[in-house]
Amino acid sequence: MTSLPEDSSPLIGEDDRDTAVRRLQEAYTKGLLSHEELDRRLHRVLTAEAHDELASALASLPQAQPDTTSTIAVAGGRIRRRGAWRVPRILKVGSAYGRVRLDLSRAIIEHPVVDIELQLGTGGARITVPRDAVVEVEDLHAGWKDVRYKVRRPSRPGGPRIRISGTMGFGRLRIRHAWR
Structure with missing residues (x-):
C-alpha cells in the first residue's frame, strides 16, 4: 500500500x-x-x-482508489502534471496545439501497467517516467518528427510498465527517465 x-x-x-x-x-x-x-x-x-x-x-488511512480512466483535453495551451499526482490506469491526453508535460517521477502510480493515449495536433510532449519504469512506444504514430527515447534497463525490478500510444501531428515526443 x-x-x-x-x-x-x-x-x-x-x-x-x-x-x-x-x-x-x-x-x-x-x-x-x-x-x-x-x-x-x-x-x-x-x-x-x-x-x-x-x-x-x-499510515492508518485506507488507500484511496484512483479512477481507472481519466481524460485531460484542451484546444490550445499547456497541459502539465507534476509532483505527487495520482496516475489513473488509462490516461487520455488531447490537445489541438500546445505543449504537454507529464512528470510521473514523483507521481503515485498504483497500477503495474499505465496506458497513456496521446491525441496531439501540433506542439510537443515531454514525459518523465520513474527511474525503474519500462516504457513501450510501439503503438504511437508520429506524423512529422520522430520519438526521442533511449531505451534503458530498469535499475531495479518491479517498476511500472508505461505504454504510450496514439497519434502526434507536428510535434515531437521526448521521453526520459528520472534521475532518482
Whole structure:
C-alpha cells in the first residue's frame, strides 16, 4: 500500500503536502477521523519536512482508489502534471496545439501497467517516467518528427510498465527517465 512516492531527497515539496492534506480531508468527510484526530494529523503534515513524516500521518488511512480512466483535453495551451499526482490506469491526453508535460517521477502510480493515449495536433510532449519504469512506444504514430527515447534497463525490478500510444501531428515526443 503506497501513500506517497518514495524519494531519496529528505525534503518534501508543496505538491506532496497538498496531496497529504487532501487525503486527510477526504478521510474526515467520510467519518474515518474525528475532528481532534484531523487537527492532530494536519499539524503533523503541515510541519513535516521529510517523506516519512508525511507517510506516518497517513499510515492508518485506507488507500484511496484512483479512477481507472481519466481524460485531460484542451484546444490550445499547456497541459502539465507534476509532483505527487495520482496516475489513473488509462490516461487520455488531447490537445489541438500546445505543449504537454507529464512528470510521473514523483507521481503515485498504483497500477503495474499505465496506458497513456496521446491525441496531439501540433506542439510537443515531454514525459518523465520513474527511474525503474519500462516504457513501450510501439503503438504511437508520429506524423512529422520522430520519438526521442533511449531505451534503458530498469535499475531495479518491479517498476511500472508505461505504454504510450496514439497519434502526434507536428510535434515531437521526448521521453526520459528520472534521475532518482
